[in-house]
Amino acid sequence: EVQLVESGGGLVQPGGSLRLSCVASGFTLSDYWMYWVRQAPGEGPMWVARLNSGGGSLTYADSVKGRFTISRDNAKNTLYLQMNSLRAEDTAVYYCARIGSNSAWSPDYWGQGTLVTVSP
Amino acid sequence: QTVVTQEPSFSVSPGGAVTLTCALSSGSVSTNTYPSWHRQTPGQAPRTLIYKTNIRFSGVPDRFSGSILGDKAALTITGAQADDEADYFCSLFVGSGILFGGGTKLTVL
Numbered sequence: 001e002v003q004l005v006e007s008g009g010g011l012v013q014p015g016g017s018l019r020l021s022c023v024a025s026g027f028t029l030s031d032y033w034m035y036w037v038r039q040a041p042g043e044g045p046m047w048v049a050r051l052n053s054g055g056g057s058l059t060y061a062d063s064v065k066g067r068f069t070i071s072r073d074n075a076k077n078t079l080y081l082q083m084n085s086l087r088a089e090d091t092a093v094y095y096c097a098r099i100g101s102n103s104a105w106s107p108d109y110w111g112q113g114t115l116v117t118v119s120p
Numbered sequence: 121q122t123v124v125t126q127e128p129s130f131s132v133s134p135g136g137a138v139t140l141t142c143a144l145s146s147g148s149v150s151t152n153t154y155p156s157w158h159r160q161t162p163g164q165a166p167r168t169l170i171y172k173t174n175i176r177f178s179g180v181p182d183r184f185s186g187s188i189l190g191d192k193a194a195l196t197i198t199g200a201q202a203d204d205e206a207d208y209f210c211s212l213f214v215g216s217g218i219l220f221g222g223g224t225k226l227t228v229l
Contacts, residue, residue: 004165037220044124044209044222045166059217095166103171105218106156106211112165 002026002109004096009114016086016118022079022096022111029077030055033099035107036070036081038092038116045095049081064090086118122146122214124221131227132200140224141192142210148191153212155193157186160207160223169208170195200228 008020020036036049049070050059058070069082079096093113100108123145132138142155149155157170168177170186173193187194193210209223 044126045211045220047218047220050217097166100168100171103156103168104154105213106154106168106171107158107166108168108171108177110158110166110168112163 002098004098004109004111006094006096006111006114009094009116011117011119012086013120014087014118017082017084018086018116020081020083020094020096020114020116022081024077024079024096024098027098029072029079030074032101034070034072034079035095035097035099036068036079037095037097037107037110038090039095039113040089040092048094050099051079083116086116088118090116091118092116122219124210124212124214124219126208126210126221126224128222129225129227131229132197132204134200134202134228136200137196137198138200138226139189139194139196140208140210140226141189141194142212142221143192144212144214149193149212150188153193153214155186155188156211157184157193157195158209158211160209161205166209197226202228204228 003025039045048061067085095113097107098109125143158166160166174186205228207223210221211218
């Protein structure tokens with residue numbers, strides 16, 4: 001059974017940092033492209049970072065470029081999102097999501113999410 | 121800036137049918153925008169229902185179907201059940217990535 005379990009969210013002050021983790025089970029992370037997707041309160045989701053299966057292609061939404069870094073530890077089958085210089089507008093639930101091998105960029109499996117709150 | 125638009129809310133009677141839509145602020149939705157649909161309930165992981173317009177994801181009952189209606193993507197739910205009450209959001213492939221809609225809150229009553 002495919003499962004994605006995020007952790008690492010919490011309350012952080014503006015300008016601070018957090019690292020989110022997403023442990024994958026039921027499949028090999030390095031075989032798939034992966035997203036970090038966030039959903040601010042009352043809004044639709046938005047992808048913020050994408051990593052290809054080979055690990056060499058990292059893509060970011062303009063709103064987080066230069067501040068967020070997506071990475072992967074193949075030995076731990078874990079995806080990460082390092083978030084620096086956090087802003088109030090980064091407040092959201094953050095999901096990791098697997099991009100289906102035949103789903104044309106759509107996620108097929110999602111984690112349950114971890115809440116990040118940026119506030120003084 | 122391109123935006124994906126969905127009805128904010130919809131209601132359906134138990135056993136009834138409902139069609140939710142997904143539109144682009146600029147241009148038409150087609151199979152080339154690879155519409156997908158996902159369901160979300162509070163505290164639960166989102167669940168993928170449909171991808172590439174009309175392909176049901178693993179384990180999704182055939183009460184759920186996807187299509188293109190005019191210039192929009194559509195998700196039709198037939199035989200609505202109480203536990204279909206959820207937020208439904210779509211995604212479209214636009215440019216170099218996907219955009220998600222704001223979601224439709226479906227009430228079954």
